[in-house]
Amino acid sequence: MIKATKLTKRYGDKLAVEDLSFTAEAGRVTGFLGPNGAGKSTTMRMMLGLDNPTSGSVTIDGKAYRELRDPLRTVGGMLDATWRHPGRTAREHLRWIAAFNGLPDKRVDEVLNLVGLGSVAGKRAGQFSLGMSQRLGIATSLLGDPRVLLFDEPVNGLDPEGIVWIRRLMHALAAEGRTVFVSSHLLPEMAQTAQDLVVIGRGKLIYQGTMEDFVGRAKGLGVRVRSPHLPELREALTGKGAEFREEEGALIVSEMDSDDIGELAFAAGATLHELKPLTGSLEHAYMQLTAEAVEYGTGGVPEVVR
Numbered sequence: 593m594i595k596a597t598k599l600t601k602r603y604g605d606k607l608a609v610e611d612l613s614f615t616a617e618a619g620r621v622t623g624f625l626g627p628n629g630a631g632k633s634t635t636m637r638m639m640l641g642l643d644n645p646t647s648g649s650v651t652i653d654g655k656a657y658r659e660l661r662d663p664l665r666t667v668g669g670m671l672d673a674t675w676r677h678p679g680r681t682a683r684e685h686l687r688w689i690a691a692f693n694g695l696p697d698k699r700v701d702e703v704l705n706l707v708g709l710g711s712v713a714g715k716r717a718g719q720f721s722l723g724m725s726q727r728l729g730i731a732t733s734l735l736g737d738p739r740v741l742l743f744d745e746p747v748n749g750l751d752p753e754g755i756v757w758i759r760r761l762m763h764a765l766a767a768e769g770r771t772v773f774v775s776s777h778l779l780p781e782m783a784q785t786a787q788d789l790v791v792i793g794r795g796k797l798i799y800q801g802t803m804e805d806f807v808g809r810a811k812g813l814g815v816r817v818r819s820p821h822l823p824e825l826r827e828a829l830t831g832k833g834a835e836f837r838e839e840e841g842a843l844i845v846s847e848m849d850s851d852d853i854g855e856l857a858f859a860a861g862a863t864l865h866e867l868k869p870l871t872g873s874l875e876h877a878y879m880q881l882t883a884e885a886v887e888y889g890t891g892g893v894p895e896v897v898r
């Protein structure tokens with residue numbers, strides 16, 4: 593488990609992270625979201641002891657990184673996939689880290705095979721594509737077989753096959769009871785990967801909870817209604833003062849829930865062929881709930897409807 597308590601980081605007069613408290617649970621994939629400059633990387637650096645909090649704390653299984661007796665066996669992180677010695681082969685790179693941390697050599701080939709780099713283990717890491725570098729970064733984070741894993745933008749620049757591979761890996765790691773904490777800007781991908789979310793904006797917590805609850809919090813997009821008795825339905829809705837528009841032979845009714853629409857249709861003698869609340873996507877909810885917190889915004893928040 594990861595636990596941040598009133599975590600604060602100040603750079604000069606810039607508060608990068610402010611009074612941030614959240615938990616990421618074992619056995620779950622927790623997505624870490626926020627607009628550019630929200631403080632995600634700063635928070636993750638503090639988790640791995642690469643930066644010190646100005647105040648507050650963040651602990652991994654109850655201990656700050658510096659207090660961990662065996663850090664690589666407790667937490668693995670990939671914050672920058674391009675970090676490696678370009679002249680070393682993938683195997684040499686991992687052996688060097690394993691030796692430095694007292695991990696057995698055989699673990700190197702295990703993780704290389706696990707991430708699908710077994711056949712290129714002898715190739716210089718400097719010649720690796722972005723996707724191979726991401727896999728090598730993930731192999732590094734898995735070396736100590738840690739209970740907690742942190743990934744900062746792991747799918748950046750990957751092809752669809754690589755993205756699906758990383759998603760499956762994260763699900764498998766969480767299913768083994770590990771804590772998986774991952775940041776990404778790719779919201780449709782995050783929607784398929786994370787079960788829980790921590791959302792921040794301008795260094796502060798906006799949301800912590802399940803993905804489902806977050807998406808449900810966004811203002812609804814209306815209810816789609818199809819009926820062979822559209823004129824009767826239109827008249828009943830107009831009589832109720834309901835707002836609606838027509839789209840591809842269906843009515844999209846706003847500000848009225850599906851129960852009330854169903855009752856109204858029944859009373860008007862209109863048979864319904866479809867009555868479907870249009871739930872938003874993660875993208876829709878995210879745009880709505882973080883609109884205020886965009887540090888480097890483009891000015892307008894586009895309507896995203898899926």
Ligand SMILES: Nc1ncnc2c1ncn2[C@@H]1O[C@H](COP(=O)(O)OP(=O)(O)OP(=O)(O)O)[C@@H](O)[C@H]1O
Binds near residue numbers: 603626627629
């Ligand atoms: N070493 C530093 N010195 C000064 N300011 C910093 C430093 N590191 C980060 N910041 C500032 O702190 C804020 C948070 O930055 P951070 O990189 O953590 O955000 P982020 O959410 O990871 O953004 P992105 O999604 O763009 O990577 C930004 O305003 C950034 O300019």
